Amino acid sequence: MAEITLRQVAKTYFSAVPVRALDSVDLDIAEGEFVALLGPSGCGKSTLLNILAGFEGASEGSALIDGGAIGKPGPDRGVVFQEAALFPWLTVWENVVFGPKMQGVPRSDYEDRAREMLATVGLKDFAQSYPAQLSGGMRQRVGIARVLVMQPRALLMDEPFGALDAQTRMAMQELLLTVWEKLNTTVVFVTHDIDEAILLADRVCVMTARPARIGREIPIALPRPRSIDDLTTPEFTRYKAEIMAEMRSAHRQAETTAA
Amino acid sequence: MTDTSVKQAGSRPAGMAAPGSRALGSTLPRILVNSGLAQIVLALILPVAIVAIWQLAGTNGSLFGGVLPTPDRVVSAWWIWAFGPKGMGLNPYSGTWLANVIFSTQRVAQGFLVAILVGVPAGIWIGWSRLGAQILDPTVQMLRPIPITAWLPFSLAVFGISGFSAIFLIALGAFYPIVINTTQGARHVERNLVRAALMMGAGRFDILRRVVLPAALPSIFTGLRIGLGIGWTAVIVSEMIAVKSGLGYVLWDAYYVGRMDVVIADMVSIGVMGLLSDQLILLAERWALSWRLAGAR
Numbered sequence: 117m118a119e120i121t122l123r124q125v126a127k128t129y130f131s132a133v134p135v136r137a138l139d140s141v142d143l144d145i146a147e148g149e150f151v152a153l154l155g156p157s158g159c160g161k162s163t164l165l166n167i168l169a170g171f172e173g174a175s176e177g178s179a180l181i182d183g184g185a186i187g188k189p190g191p192d193r194g195v196v197f198q199e200a201a202l203f204p205w206l207t208v209w210e211n212v213v214f215g216p217k218m219q220g221v222p223r224s225d226y227e228d229r230a231r232e233m234l235a236t237v238g239l240k241d242f243a244q245s246y247p248a249q250l251s252g253g254m255r256q257r258v259g260i261a262r263v264l265v266m267q268p269r270a271l272l273m274d275e276p277f278g279a280l281d282a283q284t285r286m287a288m289q290e291l292l293l294t295v296w297e298k299l300n301t302t303v304v305f306v307t308h309d310i311d312e313a314i315l316l317a318d319r320v321c322v323m324t325a326r327p328a329r330i331g332r333e334i335p336i337a338l339p340r341p342r343s344i345d346d347l348t349t350p351e352f353t354r355y356k357a358e359i360m361a362e363m364r365s366a367h368r369q370a371e372t373t374a375a
Numbered sequence: 376m377t378d379t380s381v382k383q384a385g386s387r388p389a390g391m392a393a394p395g396s397r398a399l400g401s402t403l404p405r406i407l408v409n410s411g412l413a414q415i416v417l418a419l420i421l422p423v424a425i426v427a428i429w430q431l432a433g434t435n436g437s438l439f440g441g442v443l444p445t446p447d448r449v450v451s452a453w454w455i456w457a458f459g460p461k462g463m464g465l466n467p468y469s470g471t472w473l474a475n476v477i478f479s480t481q482r483v484a485q486g487f488l489v490a491i492l493v494g495v496p497a498g499i500w501i502g503w504s505r506l507g508a509q510i511l512d513p514t515v516q517m518l519r520p521i522p523i524t525a526w527l528p529f530s531l532a533v534f535g536i537s538g539f540s541a542i543f544l545i546a547l548g549a550f551y552p553i554v555i556n557t558t559q560g561a562r563h564v565e566r567n568l569v570r571a572a573l574m575m576g577a578g579r580f581d582i583l584r585r586v587v588l589p590a591a592l593p594s595i596f597t598g599l600r601i602g603l604g605i606g607w608t609a610v611i612v613s614e615m616i617a618v619k620s621g622l623g624y625v626l627w628d629a630y631y632v633g634r635m636d637v638v639i640a641d642m643v644s645i646g647v648m649g650l651l652s653d654q655l656i657l658l659a660e661r662w663a664l665s666w667r668l669a670g671a672r
Binding site: 188197199204205206215262266 | 567568570571572573574575576577581585586590664666
């Protein structure tokens with residue numbers, strides 16, 4: 117579990133025309149908190165996640181995890197990618213134990229945990245299958261299991277359910293809620309789906325269009341444990357209306373600055 | 376340009392069936408076309424017809440005034456070459472077929488192995504590391520336009536009349552397609568796979584061995600198949616000139632003494648060996664890339 121602090125983080129890509137992707141982002145994430153970064157596609161929210169993961173460096177500002185500067189990517193920050201990014205040449209089991217193996221953890225220390233994680237995501241019987249044999253939702257469950265096996269301090273999820281059909285997505289959201297309520301890991305969850313953000317998160321950060329900034333932070337006080345039944349409650353609708361208004365104004369702002 | 380043509384090929388208008396599945400009026404021809412036995416029969420029509428015409432066109436066992444032997448003469452020449460008694464009688468080729476096949480095959484195998492051992496790591500390095508590309512790629516690209524046949528005198532001067540000469544040419548010829556295809560594969564590894572491995576704590580060498588290499592494997596096999604074909608070309612060319620054994624040596628020697636029946640039997644032998652070794656690579660590919668076929672099973 118980890119505390120994440122971003123201070124004046126900015127990112128500029130120096131291509132032929134310099135592109136400012138992120139502009140002075142301030143964000144404090146408490147230990148065990150579930151934060152959703154909500155914004156339109158291409159707004160730079162993935163860039164922010166990549167900085168947290170260590171895949172990219174910030175151009176300005178500081179990004180800290182538990183008080184220390186975020187460095188190279190590592191198993192303390194488990195990343196779940198949009199398209200799962202499993203190794204297609206490894207079986208489900210080999211994918212799940214890849215992390216501990218790379219870190220030189222003795223087999224006896226991770227085998228039980230890996231088996232338990234596979235059971236948690238409901239893929240006990242698919243350990244010897246290859247990713248090509250799985251559906252999109254199953255692949256993403258492997259992607260989650262292989263990260264949880266490493267017992268990361270923070271979970272970074274980049275639109276992990278964005279490519280799934282509506283029904284599978286809901287099942288995955290419920291699964292994530294169950295798992296998270298058990299483990300209480302810090303989660304940063306990038307999405308462009310308002311329902312998803314409200315359903316999962318303790319706090320929704322609405323991001324403005326490029327260059328992205330955090331426009332508003334909206335704490336979600338819905339009681340836990342939550343389920344997809346919450347999607348239809350009046351409180352949920354109220355949050356949704358508030359966030360939609362926020363996103364619309366952010367969108368308008370972006371259009372006037374662009375014009 | 377290529378984009379649109381690919382799209383057009385992919386999205387065939389409704390009503391137009393793929394060439395293989397086109398309705399042939401009734402279902403009977405389609406069953407015939409699709410069954411395994413029928414495919415073999417269809418494949419054999421053309422070669423059998425050519426051999427038959429070739430046989431019937433000859434008189435007294437030859438065509439074109441004695442230049443080209445008919446198939447029956449070729450078969451009997453091969454029979455003696457393969458199973459005849461060894462010794463320096465009237466027929467110096469008698470009973471030497473297997474030995475020559477083994478000589479050539481061994482050289483191809485050795486040269487090919489060298490090409491793999493050098494070409495795959497070099498290709499991974501060029502495709503993966505910018506430094507590798509800057510150091511190695513210009514040299515490879517500069518040497519590549521020199522045909523392997525042009526290396527023959529060089530090879531002869533350095534290695535003399537020996538098997539090494541052939542192995543050098545085979546290795547060189549097979550090296551280029553292997554290194555180039557491996558480079559392609561290593562260059563186009565999905566970025567998120569590398570990121571995932573980094574995130575899980577993989578080191579530089581782990582990334583190369585466990586991500587880049589397997590990701591490049593399909594391209595590597597493409598290179599291996601092309602390389603092996605060039606290897607067979609190289610072994611024949613070099614045995615014709617730089618070595619005194621093997622199928623290439625017999626080919627040229629038989630031509631000089633006017634034994635066209637042995638020449639043709641030799642050509643067929645080369646073709647069969649090339650086909651068999653290609654099948655071997657295909658088998659290895661199917662085994663190594665079984666994860667790709669898993670979805671289809």
